[in-house]
Amino acid sequence: MTERTTCLVAGGGPAGMVLGLLLARAGVDVTVLEKHADFLRDFRGDTVHPSTQTLLDELGLGERFAALPQSRLHEVVVPSGEGPDLVIADFRKLRVPHPDVAMVPQWDLLDLLADAGREEEHFHLRMDTEVVDLLREGGRVTGVRYRTADGRTGEIAAELTIGCDGRWSTVRRLAGLRPHEYPVPIDVWWFRLPREGDERQTLTPGMRNAQFAVTIPREGYFQIAYVARKGLDAQLRAEGLDGFRARVAEVLPELADRVEKLESMDDVKHLDVRLNLLRRWHADGVLCIGDAAHAMSPIGGVGINLAVQDAVATARLLAGPLRRGRVSRRDLARVHRRRWLPTVLVQGIQRMMHRAVIGPVIEGRRSGPPPLATRLAKLVPAARSVPAYLIGVGLLPEHAPAFARRP
Structure with missing residues (x-):
C-alpha cells in the first residue's frame, strides 16, 4: 500500500x-x-x-x-609572524543577541x-x-x-x-x-589534535610554504582543516602518516609538539570540495x-x-x-x-x-592574506565587523x- x-x-x-x-x-x-x-x-x-x-x-x-x-568562536585571527596577530573578523562587534559562532x-x-x-x-x-x-x-x-x-x-x-x-x-x-x-582549486582534509591546555577561542589560519590550514577550537580538542590543491589525496596517503605529520607541523608550528597524537591516516577525512x-x-x-x-x-x-x-x-x-x-x-x-x-x-x-x-598560498606565491586586506584591517578596525x-x-x-x- x-x-x-x-x-x-x-x-x-x-x-x-x-x-x-x-x-x-x-x-x-x-x-x-x-x-x-x-x-x-x-x-x-x-x-x-x-x-x-x-x-x-x-x-x-x-x-x-x-x-x-x-565552544564559542569570537574571532578569526591570522598570525602576522611579527607583531600582534591580525584580527580579520570579530563577532563581538555584531549587534545581535549571540555575537559568536557556537x-x-x-x-x-x-x-x-x-x-x-x-x-x-x-x-x-x-x-x-x-x-x-x-x-x-x-x-x-x-x-x-x-x-x-x-x-x-x-x-x-x-x-x-x-x-x-x-x-x-x-x-x-x-x-x-x-x-x-x-572550478574549485582545493580540497580539504579534516582531523583533530588535542588542545593540551591551549584555551584560545579564535579561528586561526596558518599560511606558509605553499600550505594552508585552519585551526578551530572545540571542546577538548582542535579541529583542523588542512587545505591543499584538488586531487592531492592519493599523494598524501602515499606519503604516509609521517609525511602528513611533517606537513601539519610545518604549516602549524604551534601544534608541532602534538602531531604524534595523529595515529593513522584513517583519522584524516578527505572532503572533495x-x-x-x-x-x-x-x-x-x-x-x-x-x-x-x-x-x-x-x-x-x-x-x-x-x-x-x-x-x-x-x-x-x-x-x-x-x-x-x-x-x-x-x-x-x-x-x-x-x-x-x-x-x-x-x-x-x-x-x-x-x-x-x-x-596564491597553496601555489607558493604568497604566505599570508593579500597585503591590501592586511592594511585595511590594521587601519580600520571597524572593518572587522564586515566579514x-x-x-x-x-x-x-x-x-x-x-x-x-x-x-
Missing part, C-alpha cells in the same frame, strides 16, 4: 530537520526520511552561526541549545531538532530510510519510493517532495535537475534546497547557515499552499527567487577567496514565521 503525507522531506540534515519542524508547527503533515540509523557522523560541519542561534531562540529552543556541549557537534543539534519535532503531531521522522526513486503522474512528482536498511521497500505519496539530501542529492538527480559546477548551483531549484512537485541546490565551499563555514535559511524561507512561503493541499510551480519559484541572490553573492565571495587568498557579519549573519537572514515561534 502507498502511504501518504503532505510534504516529504528527503534528508535529515540541518535544512531537512528545520524545515520539518517548521512545517509541522504550521499544521502541515510532514515526513522526513533519513537514510542513516543516527546522526553520528564526524566533521559534518558543526558551526552554529549567530543568525541560527537567534532562530533557535525564536523557536523556543534557545535554552535547550545552550545546554549542549559547545561549535556544537552536529549530531547534538540534529537530535535537539528531532526531539522538538516529535513534540508536534504532524511531524514524522523515519531513520534508516533512503529515497531510491520518485513517483510521477502526468509529468508531476507525486512522492517517493524508499528502501529501509533491512531491505524493505515502499512508497509514500506527497503533494510536495523536497530534496534536503546534500550535495550528492538523489532527489535532484532523479528530478533531472543539473547544477552548474564552478564542490561549488555548484542549480539554475532552477524546482520541477513540478519537487524542490531542492540547501546543498542539494547549491554546494558551498567550506570557506567561512557558511554552508549550514545558508541551508537553514533556505529551510526557513521555504516553510514560510509554502506552508499556506501545503495547508491548502496544492503547491504550484509558481509557489516553488518564489522560494528560488527569495534565496537565489544571497546564495550567488556568497558563492561569488567564496570564489574570490579561492582566487585571491587560498590559491563577521557576512559569516555570522549572512546577506539575507531569515526569521521564524509567526506560526513556528514559541516563547
